[in-house]
Amino acid sequence: MPGQPLGGGGGEGDAGDVRAVDSSYGAEKGETYAGREREMTGVITRGGVLAALPADHLDPLMNLAREVSFPAGVRIIEEGSRADRFWVIRSGSVALDIRVPGRRAATVEEIGAGELLGWSWLLPPRHWHLGAEAESEVWAYEFDGPAVRALCEKDPVLGMALAIEVADAIAQRLMASRTRLLDLYGPNGSGPKW
Known part of the structure; x- marks a missing residue:
């Protein structure tokens, strides 16, 4: 439901003011990602993490996705908190930052459409290494880290492709x-000096 806050109560590792747009790709209706119109085809074909994954292995991954949005200025990730999910940005921009003792957090990179937000969900100890804040309104596909890890164990081709994207x-x-x-x-x- 648009504009509805997600559950979780803002505990450690939870994203800030996240709004679920659609709880999943039609899972309640028995639809799969492959069975729906691919309004997000542009995100896949323009490049980015989803474009790099094998097309015949993408549907099971996208069946785990749900659409979310973050208003501008919301902290999505707090450095050091529990990492249990990741996002692929559909639109908007996110500033990645790092804590610097005695100073305010330093922005180290901005990411946008098609890019992966969060990799710490894949590797122990599964705590965020950078913070993230929405620079503008952000629309994204959110994935549950444990569910994706389980899928990657069942589908090693997808697992290897996703691991390469995370390493990149x-x-x-x-x-x-x-x-x-x-x-x-x-x-x-x-x-x-290059």
Whole structure:
């Protein structure tokens, strides 16, 4: 239901003011993702994490998705809290930030449509390594981490493809964090020279 807050009571690791748009891809009606109109086809075909996954393995993953939205300014992820879900951004932008002792959080990267928000759900200890805040209204597909891990165990082709996408996101976030922190706090000229 649009505009309805999700359950969970705002406990540790819960996203901020998240609104469920549709609890899943028609699961209550017996529909599957494959059986519905693919209004999100553009997100898949434009690139991003969903485009990189094998098409014949995408339907089971998308059957676990639910559409959510976040108003601008809402904290989606608090660094250090429990990581039990992830999102693929449909529209809007999200600022990723890192806590810096004695200073306010430093934005290290902005992500948008088609990009993966959250990778810590996959790897122990399953706590967020960065924070995230909606820069504008964000619409996203939300996935339950434990359910996706179970699906990946059953479907190793999907599991490997998703692991590669997560590894790519980790590498990008690591480089962005390093570069941003050197820009902010490193000696002049200490950033990458490429």
